[in-house]
Amino acid sequence: MELLRVTDRISEKMFLDTARIIYRKDPVWVCPLDNDIKAVFDPGSNPYFKHGVAERWILRDAGKNLIGRIAAFIDFNLASTYDQPTGGIGFFECVDDDKAAGMLFGTARDWLSDKGMEAMDGPINFGETDKYWGLLVNGFTHPSFDVPYNPPYYQRLFETYGFQTYYKMEGFHYDLTKPLDERFRKIAEWVANKPGYSFRHFSWKEQDELIADFASAFNEAWASFKKNFEPLEPEYIKGVLKKAKPIIDEEFIWIAYFEGKPIAIYLMFPDLNQILRHLNGKMHLVNMIRFLYLRHRKTMTRAKGLLMGVVPKFQGLGIESAFILKVRGAIERKPHYKEVEFSWVADFNPKMRKIFISVGSVPAKNYITYRYLFDRTKEFKRYPIPEVSKAATT
DSSP states (O other): OEEEEOOSHHHHHHHHHHHHHHTTTOSSOOOOOHHHHHHHTOTTTOGGGGGEEEEEEEEEOTTOOEEEEEEEEEEHHHHTTSSSOEEEEEEEEEOSOHHHHHHHHHHHHHHHHHTTOOEEEESOOSSOTTSSOSEEEEOOSOOOTTOOOOOTTHHHHHHHHTOEEEEEEEEEEEETTSOOOHHHHHHHHHHHTSTTEEEEEOOGGGHHHHHHHHHHHHHHHHHTTSTTOOOOOHHHHHHHHHHTTTTOOGGGEEEEEETTEEEEEEEEEEOTHHHHTTTTTOOSHHHHHHHHHHHHTTOOOEEEEEEEEEOGGGTTSSHHHHHHHHHHHHHHTOTTOOEEEEEEEETTOHHHHHHHHHTTOEEEEEEEEEEEESSTTSOOOOOOOOGGGHHHHO
16 A cells, blocks of 8 residues: 655545545445645645644555545634644545555554544544544435534544544434424523514625624634634635525524624535535536526525534523524414534533423434544543533433
């Protein structure tokens, strides 16, 4: 077997093509857009390069056939906050071969070790946690946009090498063809109509004001939750929304206010994978026309809940249920939507899990984020789970 570092356009193409080769007989897999994957490793596109580094490799067999790939990366703002300095691996693809997987894992481990790391998490993203994060271990059905999908044997490859579960995650499916629970509706209506509270959905005509409010609520909500949190600038959010403008539904993005102050946000997109499954990762002229045609035909019948956040002072007051009510009302005016996928909720966040269960969604997929300690004699510590959640997550 031959391991090659990605150094140019030819090897980058091989890195992208490896996934197409691994999944060529899998009818469920959806090929991500090549440009989206390339952007993760482009310092001009990915802001994590301001405080991080990344590297990629591909693996070929004796006949020079592509049989695997992996990326390793370090977010220096986050790495030193753990007991052991920790980097990450991701974009792993491999044939069903322990030796091949071991070469890929070992190469990433050595690169990270040389840069001072003592552990690696994976599979994760060199970026935010809402993309390419975790290993699918149950529920090998349609993957939503940016949500992990992989062959079942990957779990064995990771665990045989020595990776251990750092935390578990669940994906929830919400059937929109079923009526909203009446008790839930009454509670949500009560919250939504409380004095001082108001709710607005996104509008391109008011984008500057609403994006500023979205950024304010997002930054206050996440600052108390994420290690070394970096606030999002309104211009960055505007760029993300403009890029997604062809599929954005204004009524899928909501902001909650109390006495005019933004206190919570909800973001949901139509599931782009229902179109991307026809494009094989390419966005050339023909596929652009195909994309527009499929969007016009209302091919996207599923939505993906991306994030929900409430500033600490207003948590536990039912704001989330009011969001669900607002979004449900918007979807009822768009009857071609049949399902929402909420991905993902970690086992250390039992409050959010309870919310998704209460609205009528059901656990449908399970993921694991693994950690591997380079010093195999050190004690492994799982991500801490709040005491109140242990009964629900065992």
